[in-house]
Amino acid sequence: MKAIRLHARGGPEQIVYEDAPRPAPAAGEALLRVHAAGITPTELTWTETYRTPDGRERLPTIPGHDVSGVVETLGPGVSDLSPGEAVYGLIAFPRDGSAAEYVAVKAADLAPKPRALDHAHAAAVPLSALTAWQALFDHAGLGAGQRILIHGAAGGVGAFAVQLARRRGAQVAATASARHHDFLRELGAEAAIDYRTTRFEEVLRDVDVVLDTVGGDTLERSWRVLRRGGTLVSVAAPVPPEAARDAGARGVFFIVEPSRAQLVEIARLIDAGEVRPVLEAVLPLARAREAFERGLAGHVRGKIVLQVQEPEARP
Ligand SMILES: NC(=O)c1ccc[n+]([C@@H]2O[C@H](COP(=O)([O-])OP(=O)(O)OC[C@H]3O[C@@H](n4cnc5c(N)ncnc54)[C@H](OP(=O)(O)O)[C@@H]3O)[C@@H](O)[C@H]2O)c1
Numbered sequence: 602m603k604a605i606r607l608h609a610r611g612g613p614e615q616i617v618y619e620d621a622p623r624p625a626p627a628a629g630e631a632l633l634r635v636h637a638a639g640i641t642p643t644e645l646t647w648t649e650t651y652r653t654p655d656g657r658e659r660l661p662t663i664p665g666h667d668v669s670g671v672v673e674t675l676g677p678g679v680s681d682l683s684p685g686e687a688v689y690g691l692i693a694f695p696r697d698g699s700a701a702e703y704v705a706v707k708a709a710d711l712a713p714k715p716r717a718l719d720h721a722h723a724a725a726v727p728l729s730a731l732t733a734w735q736a737l738f739d740h741a742g743l744g745a746g747q748r749i750l751i752h753g754a755a756g757g758v759g760a761f762a763v764q765l766a767r768r769r770g771a772q773v774a775a776t777a778s779a780r781h782h783d784f785l786r787e788l789g790a791e792a793a794i795d796y797r798t799t800r801f802e803e804v805l806r807d808v809d810v811v812l813d814t815v816g817g818d819t820l821e822r823s824w825r826v827l828r829r830g831g832t833l834v835s836v837a838a839p840v841p842p843e844a845a846r847d848a849g850a851r852g853v854f855f856i857v858e859p860s861r862a863q864l865v866e867i868a869r870l871i872d873a874g875e876v877r878p879v880l881e882a883v884l885p886l887a888r889a890r891e892a893f894e895r896g897l898a899g900h901v902r903g904k905i906v907l908q909v910q911e912p913e914a915r916p
Contacts, residue, residue, distance in 0.1 A: 604701035605889040605907075606661040610651055613893040618886065621663070624697065624705040626676035631708045633688065636720035636910045638699035639667025640889070641728060641757070642896025649694035664889075665700035665907065666692045669714055669723035679708040687714040689868075691727040691859040699724075700889055700907055712864035715871040718878070719912060725757075725878035725904035730867045732836055732857040733761035733812075737769070740853045741810040741832045745770030750805060750826055753814035754790060755781035757904045758836060760879040762812050763788045768875055774808070776801055776819070781902060802826050813837055824848035879903025 604621035626632040644650055644664055653659045669689040672682050682688065690711035692698050697705075714723045736758075737743040749766050753759045754775030766773050767789025775790040782793035794801050802825040809831050811823045816837030821844070823833055829849040833840060838854065845852030870876040881901040884892045886909045896905050 602702035603886065604663050605665070605886060606663055607645070608661045612645055613890045613897065615645075616664075616890040616893065618889065621661070621701060623703045626674060626705045628677045629679060629708055630676040630705045631679060631682050631688070631711060632673045632675070632703055632705050633668060633670035633699075633711075634673045634910070635668055635670040635699050635702060635704055636908075637669045637724035637883075638665035638701075638886070638907045638909060639724040639726075639728060639904050640665055640700070640892055640896060640907060641667075642893055642901075642905070644694075645893065647694060652695050654693075654695045659695070663697040663699075663701050663704075664893075665698035666694060667724045667727045667729075667904075667906075668692055668699035668704060668706065669720040670699075670704075670909075673703065675708070676705075682708050682711065687720075688712060689714045689723040689727055690861075690864060691731055691857070693859060694856075700886060700909075702909060707859070709861055710859035712861045712868060715868040717872045717874070720910070721883045721906050721908055721912065722878050722880060724906045725880050726867065726871070727859075727864060728857060729757035729904060730761045730765075730876075730878075731860060731863055732758045733765055734863050734867065735855065735857055735860075736812050736834045736836060737762060737765055737810075740834045740855055741812070743769055743771055743810055746772075747809040748772045748774070748807070749810040749812065750774045750776070750801065750808050750823070751790075751812045751814075752776045752796075752819050752823070753837075754785050754793075755902045756814055757901070758814045759812075760788060760903050761876065762814075763790050764876045768870070771810075774801075774805055776815075778900060784902065810834070824850060881905050883908050
């Protein structure tokens with residue numbers, strides 16, 4: 602099969618488009634014919650990209666943890682999927698990903714693809730939407746009427762977080778560069794703050810929840826806008842416990858986990874037209890290096906997706 606692989610740790614310069622062995626599904630796994638793969642620009646820096654689940658080195662490695670495709674065959678013990686079924690999912694980090702014509706995925710990590718989306722749009726959903734969902738609802742316990750500040754709101758995670766928070770009935774403030782502000786208001790943000798010209802802590806206070814997808818100085822300054830007893834969730838960097846204590850707030854850093862149940866619920870919201878994925882670009886698999894370079898240059902709006910099979914005809 603054709604695949605994108607890295608034979609050494611590094612950045613996009615290590616990416617090669619080449620022939621690789623087609624994986625075989627183990628017990629509990631499905632082999633998917635990949636139609637589209639979502640990339641996360643930073644994934645080439647993650648330890649898990651080059652490790653097996655038990656910590657051994659894993660090279661060459663295939664990136665891409667978002668997948669949308671069709672079940673080709675099933676490993677032993679899988680009874681809840683069928684060959685020919687269109688599915689989407691988040692592939693666990695310490696294993697080969699979806700930037701290839703085929704990928705083996707734990708069946709439990711897959712859910713039926715949203716019917717309203719083609720594969721390219723479906724591949725923009727799992728990692729970003731699950732991260733936003735788990736941050737807002739599992740870790741911050743966001744409720745109706747609460748005030749939330751979302752940093753990096755135009756990015757892959759941020760764009761889902763704005764929509765999900767608004768739908769929950771929260772009041773959403775968002776940081777992003779100015780060119781994204783109209784778009785963020787369309788998604789449901791009530792206030793958009795240009796982080797290049799305005800210090801958010803000078804215009805906001807007493808928010809219930811901060812969702813940080815940026816890290817660094819943005820995370821450090823976020824304590825000042827939280828009410829006492831509020832929650833800061835970061836997906837970009839570990840949250841120092843002493844900073845949370847000093848602010849009288851709760852601080853959480855977590856790594857997203859695959860969840861079929863949450864993907865089913867997210868697909869339901871997408872099919873009902875309540876939430877939508879945002880695509881910065883769709884590029885062919887062979888141009889994966891360019892896709893990563895574009896993502897790492899920053900300032901994207903939503904996700905970058907690799908098209909692996911020709912787009913399907915739409916009814
Ligand atoms: N822990 C986890 O499980 C998990 C899961 C998913 C992602 N992540 C991490 O979360 C981070 C974000 O991922 P992503 O895929 O959403 O990123 P992304 O799609 O690359 O988006 C980042 C966004 O942040 C904006 N931005 C840059 N600097 C900013 C600043 N100082 N203030 C506000 N916005 C700023 C960028 O556009 P503008 O500058 O034009 O506004 C861009 O829209 C990455 O570090 C990723 O590795 C972690």
